[in-house]
Amino acid sequence: MAEFNSCAKLIEGENLKKVLDMLNQSPDLLQDMLDMQNALQTTLAEKLPEYNIAPKDIQTKGQLVRWVDSNFDAIMDEFRELKNAIGGMSNGEKAASAVWKKWKANHGLMQNEKLDDMSEEDKLELMFEATDIWHFVMNIFIALGFDSKNLYTLYMLKNFENINRYNNGY
Numbered sequence: 001m002a003e004f005n006s007c008a009k010l011i012e013g014e015n016l017k018k019v020l021d022m023l024n025q026s027p028d029l030l031q032d033m034l035d036m037q038n039a040l041q042t043t044l045a046e047k048l049p050e051y052n053i054a055p056k057d058i059q060t061k062g063q064l065v066r067w068v069d070s071n072f073d074a075i076m077d078e079f080r081e082l083k084n085a086i087g088g089m090s091n092g093e094k095a096a097s098a099v100w101k102k103w104k105a106n107h108g109l110m111q112n113e114k115l116d117d118m119s120e121e122d123k124l125e126l127m128f129e130a131t132d133i134w135h136f137v138m139n140i141f142i143a144l145g146f147d148s149k150n151l152y153t154l155y156m157l158k159n160f161e162n163i164n165r166y167n168n169g170y
Contacts, residue, residue, distance in 0.1 A: 007128035008089075008121045031148035037138040055142045067143050071136040078136065082129040088113075088122045 010016075026032050038055055045054035058064050087096030087110050098104035099111060118126070141151060 008124040010128070011124060028148050030151065034138055034142060034148060037135060038142050041139060041142070055139070058143050064143060068140055071139045074136040075133055078129060078132040082126065082133065085126040085129045088118055089125045090119055090122050
């Protein structure tokens with residue numbers, strides 16, 4: 001596993017100014033993220049074609065199923081890292097994992113710790129782990145041909161429907 005809190009330290013890195021400039025200049029932040037993720041996947045496909053395919057090259061249902069499966073596996077791996085991060089990465093991997101491993105002696109203690117008592121670095125690490133999940137979720141949206149506008153539209157339509165279902169008791 002990667003060094004603990006290595007992601008939390010990114011907030012101090014040289015790319016922060018670049019990100020803040022992009023944040024202030026972008027007319028469509030979600031599209032920027034989708035485009036950057038697509039570029040990353042395209043680069044991976046060029047550099048390691050035996051393991052990767054560019055989203056634009058997914059042509060068959062079988063390729064799409066393999067793409068979704070691969071990204072789901074990555075999401076689940078990142079989800080496990082997220083659960084460890086909830087335990088506080090500064091505690092070390094074994095201690096941190098007690099928050100979800102019921103067989104650990106300190107499980108009860110970790111379960112009852114307050115989120116507000118987490119260090120800022122641990123909170124940031126937790127947010128980076130959630131961001132890692134977002135990378136792989138975006139891969140699925142990209143492969144399905146989403147852009148920010150249709151993602152927004154379909155999300156809002158589905159959300160309105162979910163609210164309607166809840167309000168109508170089904």
